[in-house]
Amino acid sequence: MYRSIFTILLVLIVDQVSKVYVKLNFELYERIPVIEGVFQLHFIENPGMAWGMSLPGVWGKISLTLFRVIAVIVIGFYLRRVIKEQQAKGFITCVSLVLAGAIGNIIDSAVYGQLFTRSTARKAAEFASEEAPGYAAFLQGKVVDMLHFCMEWPQWVPYFGARGGEIFPPIFNVADAAISVGIIWIIIRQKAYFKKESSQDHEEMEVSEIDATIPPENQASTEL
Numbered sequence: 094m095y096r097s098i099f100t101i102l103l104v105l106i107v108d109q110v111s112k113v114y115v116k117l118n119f120e121l122y123e124r125i126p127v128i129e130g131v132f133q134l135h136f137i138e139n140p141g142m143a144w145g146m147s148l149p150g151v152w153g154k155i156s157l158t159l160f161r162v163i164a165v166i167v168i169g170f171y172l173r174r175v176i177k178e179q180q181a182k183g184f185i186t187c188v189s190l191v192l193a194g195a196i197g198n199i200i201d202s203a204v205y206g207q208l209f210t211r212s213t214a215r216k217a218a219e220f221a222s223e224e225a226p227g228y229a230a231f232l233q234g235k236v237v238d239m240l241h242f243c244m245e246w247p248q249w250v251p252y253f254g255a256r257g258g259e260i261f262p263p264i265f266n267v268a269d270a271a272i273s274v275g276i277i278w279i280i281i282r283q284k285a286y287f288k289k290e291s292s293q294d295h296e297e298m299e300v301s302e303i304d305a306t307i308p309p310e311n312q313a314s315t316e317l
Contacts, residue, residue: 094176097189104193108267109200112237117219121212133243137264138212138235158202158232161195168192183278184286190275197268198236206234238264
């Protein structure tokens with residue numbers, strides 16, 4: 094339980110602090126190199142899902158946010174279940190990462206439109222006020238993205254080198270990274286995480302098969 098709470102709080106704090114800092118200090122589309130030619134901070138606002146995907150229109154945005162809320166509720170109940178069943182600590186951490194990432198992006202979609210003024214390519218946003226109201230209604234805010242691996246394909250790489258371009262072009266945030274890491278690690282470690290549950294199901298099946306082969310008149314004596 095404490096591991097899960099710590100993971101969720103850590104991801105949410107890092108995610109929201111980084112987003113608020115970038116929102117208030119970066120102009121829209123501004124880039125700041127961190128490791129030249131490898132990694133940079135590149136501020137964009139994502140109107141839809143993770144990795145730049147989106148649904149069109151106001152109702153598309155609202156529907157997406159509501160879907161996220163439902164997903165968080167489902168994941169939350171599932172996390173509670175796996176904690177109660179005392180499943181592998183690594184698996185619980187992965188589910189916690191996914192839940193924290195989903196919550197982080199919901200916060201942007203739900204309240205950033207009312208909390209901040211609009212970002213522009215000439216001026217960083219500021220906290221909303223009576224003189225400068227927020228840029229969007231409730232549930233219609235944009236998700237702040239800023240993490241960008243800008244490495245380009247080397248010329249010697251077949252096909253990709255000749256075409257050029259970045260190896261990994263999506264711009265993302267800490268919440269996106271948490272979701273991706275959680276899901277990828279579950280896939281990588283699925284045999285270890287689900288081995289115990291599969292073994293228990295197999296043992297129960299074997300016991301049921303043995304009971305089925307014992308005549309009813311002998312089952313009572315066997316149970317005794």
